[in-house]
Amino acid sequence: MATFKAPKGTYDLIPPVSVKYLAVREAISAPLRNSGYGYIETPGFEDVGLFARGVGESTDIVSKEMYAFETKGGDQLALRPEGTASVLRAALEASLHKQGNLPVKLWYSGSYYRYERPQKGRYRHFSQVGAEAIGAEDPALDAELIILADQAYRSLGLSDFRILLNSLGDKECRPVYREALQSFLRGLDLDEETVRRAEINPLRVLDDKRADVQKQLVGAPVLRDYLCDACKAYHEEVRALITAAGVAFEDDEKLVRGLDYYTRTTFEFVHDGLGSQSAVGGGGRYDGLSEMIGGPALPSVGWALGVDRTVLALEAEGVELDIPASTSVFAVALGEEARRVLFAKVTELRKAGVAADFSFGGKGLKGAMKDANRSGARFAVVAGERDLAEGLVQLKDMESGEQSAVALAELVDTVKARLA
Ligand code: HAM
Numbered sequence: 001m002a003t004f005k006a007p008k009g010t011y012d013l014i015p016p017v018s019v020k021y022l023a024v025r026e027a028i029s030a031p032l033r034n035s036g037y038g039y040i041e042t043p044g045f046e047d048v049g050l051f052a053r054g055v056g057e058s059t060d061i062v063s064k065e066m067y068a069f070e071t072k073g074g075d076q077l078a079l080r081p082e083g084t085a086s087v088l089r090a091a092l093e094a095s096l097h098k099q100g101n102l103p104v105k106l107w108y109s110g111s112y113y114r115y116e117r118p119q120k121g122r123y124r125h126f127s128q129v130g131a132e133a134i135g136a137e138d139p140a141l142d143a144e145l146i147i148l149a150d151q152a153y154r155s156l157g158l159s160d161f162r163i164l165l166n167s168l169g170d171k172e173c174r175p176v177y178r179e180a181l182q183s184f185l186r187g188l189d190l191d192e193e194t195v196r197r198a199e200i201n202p203l204r205v206l207d208d209k210r211a212d213v214q215k216q217l218v219g220a221p222v223l224r225d226y227l228c229d230a231c232k233a234y235h236e237e238v239r240a241l242i243t244a245a246g247v248a249f250e251d252d253e254k255l256v257r258g259l260d261y262y263t264r265t266t267f268e269f270v271h272d273g274l275g276s277q278s279a280v281g282g283g284g285r286y287d288g289l290s291e292m293i294g295g296p297a298l299p300s301v302g303w304a305l306g307v308d309r310t311v312l313a314l315e316a317e318g319v320e321l322d323i324p325a326s327t328s329v330f331a332v333a334l335g336e337e338a339r340r341v342l343f344a345k346v347t348e349l350r351k352a353g354v355a356a357d358f359s360f361g362g363k364g365l366k367g368a369m370k371d372a373n374r375s376g377a378r379f380a381v382v383a384g385e386r387d388l389a390e391g392l393v394q395l396k397d398m399e400s401g402e403q404s405a406v407a408l409a410e411l412v413d414t415v416k417a418r419l420a
Contacts, residue, residue, distance in 0.1 A: 009116065009124030017311075021127070023321050024310045025109050027156045028129040031148040037107040037131055042086040044111065048078040054085030054293050056260025058200040065114040079113035082259065083130045084286065084302055085293065091134050092295040102135035103300070109307075121277030121309050130283075130304035134290075137299035139234055142265040142285060143241035145303055149269060149281060150247045152305065157319040161271045161280060164252035165242075167235040168203070169227050170263050171288065177226035178202055188216045203256045222253050231264055238265055261286040265301060271309070273316025280313055281305030325376030329356040329415055332368040334384035342383055342393070345411055352412050354419065372398065379415060383408075 006012055013021050033039075048068045055062050067079035080086055087106055091097060096104045109129045116122050131148070133141045146163065153161055169177060185198040185205055194213065198205050206217060227235070242249055249267070257266050266284030274280070283303025290298035314321065329349055333342040342358065349356040357375055359368035365382075372380040383393040393411055396403040397418075406414050 007124070009118035011123070019323055019326075020311050020314065020321060021307055023323055024156065024307050024314075025127075025129055028149075028152040028305050028307070028310070029107055029109060030155070031151045032107040032131050035105070035144065035148060037105040037133075040087055040090060040106040040108050041110070042080075042083070042090045042108070044113075045077045045079050046086055046089065048076045050085050050089055050293060051078055051081060054088070054261060054289055055082060056201075058197075059258055059260055061114060061258060065116050067113050067115060081114045082112055083108055083110070083128060083304055084132060084259075084261070084289070087130070087132045087302075088134060088289055088295070088298075088300065089293060091132075092290065092293070092298075097135050097296070097298055103138075103141060104134040105131070106134070107131045119277065121274055121312055123308060127307040128304040129307060130302060132300060132302035134300040135298045137234075137287065139237035139265075140241055142238045142301050143245065145283065145301060146238075146242055146249070146267055147245045147247055149283075149303055149305060153269065153280075153310075156310070156314060156321070158271070158310075158313055158317060160273055160317055161269050161313065163247065163249040164255050164268045164270060165239070165249045166252050166255040166266050167223070167227060167231055167264050168256065168262050168266050168284070169223060169231050173226050173228035173231055174223075174263070177221065177223050180221045180226065181206075184220050190216070201260070204258075206254050207256050207258075224253050234264055257282060257284060261289040261292065263287045267303070269305065271313040271316065274309060274312055277309065279306070280309045325378070327355050327357045327375040327377040328419055329354055329379045329381060330359070330372035330375045330377035331356065332359045332365065332372060332380055332382045334365060334382070337385055338383045338388055341388055341408070342381065345381070345393075345408070348412055349415065352416060354412070354415055378419065381411065381415075 051066060052062055057063065061081045066081055068076065070076055087108060091104055091106065107130065111125055111127050113125055115124055118124060131145060133145065150163065168174060181202045182198060185202055190198065194205060194208065208214065255266055255268055262284045264285040264287065267282065268279050269281040270278040271280045281303055285301040287299035289300065290296060331342045331346050333339040346356045346358045357377065359371055369380065378398055380396040380398055381393050382396060387393055391408050392405045393408055394403055395406045395414065
């Protein structure tokens, strides 16, 4: 018989580690839920054209990494490689922007797919929690998002991360810079592919990781010198607001990001314990994206934080999340009659809001107590025929080892009181 494995570049989230992923998603979304962001969920696949137009035909994400396919009905679809284009598409489709409440603030959490070369921290299926604030050009919104991401990471106990910040200019000043950079790049000794990239997407060349390329890039024109007054003023205001919030950042004029829709503010959260895949999150402003996908002008800003890499960052920093045991009471029944009675008690405990589990599979006392231990439960409830004949169960405190008889009828109240 064939045995199947998770596809290359993917992995399964399984207990006990999976609980960390839930905790990370919870921690990243908590500041958003607390700041007026509403939850949105969109399909795992979209019309391929949405990403081609939105993320950009010339990006690696679209040209090399997209899971694109034709359906039996002849539709051209792609598994979503990112969330921003989908969320904006959904907001436009539902006319959220016409309800007089701009910015529309949304958050999401889900799976994304990129056909990348797998390595530690880089997968073909990964998960993000993201936020998009649609329809307002306001530096305070850019600042809000950066501050909330910082707060999310700090609430998890992370500290070895840095925020890199840049402005990519707008449709006035970026083309001028692009020209200048292109003519500089044309004078360099670059390989064929890089020459091609310089023609299609010259800013991406600045991102080249190779030392010989970086050496040649010394003296390249920098975007900062080309920013128009409006972009400069906007960026200064974003910087001032983040600074006032006590959030430290580094200006990084080389930060260009791998998606084409960015304008003005761009940022990345990098973690120093992760090696080459150090970006734990990133985002920025995308003032032109709505028009690129057929909508009205809706200046917007957002970010997405990678859940997988955030979990790796926690491990790199040795942060142990304070995750309470999932089970508070574990019931061990000895004999058929006791099974029936205790099984009913477990249901009653659960209805009363107490996390409870039961020894299934007809194990003996020893095996069942092992399960009780493994469950992390604070209390074990043990009962055999003799206890029950007297209307009693044995309540064992798994921390102190103390055991006492409790009336069956008072079990729920007793447990609730002792857990409180
Ligand atoms: P991105 O920088 O492509 O931005 O992805 C955001 C984060 O997702 C990365 O920093 C990383 O943590 C995680 N990530 C990306 N690719 C992988 C992968 N192959 N394996 C593991 N983790 C990965 C975006 O996706 C934009 N939509 C962010 C945004 C929202 N910009 C504006 N709004």
